[in-house]
Amino acid sequence: MRTFIPIIPVFFIFLLFCSLTSAQTEIIKLPEVNLEGKLSLEETLKERKSRRSYLKSMMTIDEVSQLLWAAQGINRNDGRRTAPSAGALYPIELYVLIGNVEGITNGLYLYVPSNHSLILKNNKNLIPKLSDAMQQFVSSGSVVFIITGVYERTTKKYGERGIRYVHMDVGFAAQNIYLQAESLGLGTVFMGAFNDNLLTDILQLPQNHKPLGVMPVGRVR
Numbered sequence: 001m002r003t004f005i006p007i008i009p010v011f012f013i014f015l016l017f018c019s020l021t022s023a024q025t026e027i028i029k030l031p032e033v034n035l036e037g038k039l040s041l042e043e044t045l046k047e048r049k050s051r052r053s054y055l056k057s058m059m060t061i062d063e064v065s066q067l068l069w070a071a072q073g074i075n076r077n078d079g080r081r082t083a084p085s086a087g088a089l090y091p092i093e094l095y096v097l098i099g100n101v102e103g104i105t106n107g108l109y110l111y112v113p114s115n116h117s118l119i120l121k122n123n124k125n126l127i128p129k130l131s132d133a134m135q136q137f138v139s140s141g142s143v144v145f146i147i148t149g150v151y152e153r154t155t156k157k158y159g160e161r162g163i164r165y166v167h168m169d170v171g172f173a174a175q176n177i178y179l180q181a182e183s184l185g186l187g188t189v190f191m192g193a194f195n196d197n198l199l200t201d202i203l204q205l206p207q208n209h210k211p212l213g214v215m216p217v218g219r220v221r
């Protein structure tokens with residue numbers, strides 16, 4: 001006897017499945033970066049400092065694009081990046097929480113250096129929740145960068161010594177964010193004091209993406 005397959009309900013279930021999976025893989029192609037800033041490198045270094053209070057005014061998608069590129073963007077044809085990395089193994093996965101940016105819907109995104117884009121991971125604004133895991137001023141950032149490290153990418157080659165290399169990679173990316181922020185009239189601070197488990201839980205990070213630094217950014221002038 002032939003099995004009867006109800007075609008119409010199956011078709012609707014298929015459509016529902018497609019819409020759910022596409023919602024999870026929303027991708028934002030970021031604008032091209034600007035290679036001509038307003039401040040010289042020397043002026044930027046002169047001004048750089050940790051800034052913990054930010055204006056409420058919106059940031060722009062161009063500024064977010066610029067900061068992500070400064071942190072981990074590709075700057076050469078061979079695919080290497082703006083920040084150095086031990087063995088060019090790139091253990092950093094860079095997340096950004098968007099809370100007050102013209103041109104990007106609030107949510108948690110993962111940066112994809114290979115095509116300078118963002119993948120939506122969570123469409124809720126989780127920035128207010130961050131203060132459960134760390135100093136409260138973090139929640140006044142218009143965006144918040146979460147620098148995570150995937151240790152095994154580097155320890156696979158360098159063994160235990162790779163752990164320190166991952167931390168060094170984080171430092172380079174963070175300093176690039178500091179400098180790019182300063183030259184755009186934005187402020188930031190590197191925050192290392194947070195509750196690892198709570199932060200991982202709030203952001204639902206994959207188990208091997210270890211949060212190593214948090215950087216709120218907002219307009220300061």
Ligand SMILES: Cc1cc2nc3c(=O)[nH]c(=O)nc-3n(C[C@H](O)[C@H](O)[C@H](O)COP(=O)(O)O)c2cc1C
Binds near residue numbers: 048050135191192193
């Ligand atoms: C590894 C590291 C961890 C830090 N963690 C925090 C932090 O959790 N909270 C904070 O307010 N500042 C933090 N800072 C910022 C320092 O307090 C700041 O860099 C220092 O006071 C010097 O000030 P400056 O950055 O303005 O030169 C951290 C800096 C580094 C390098």
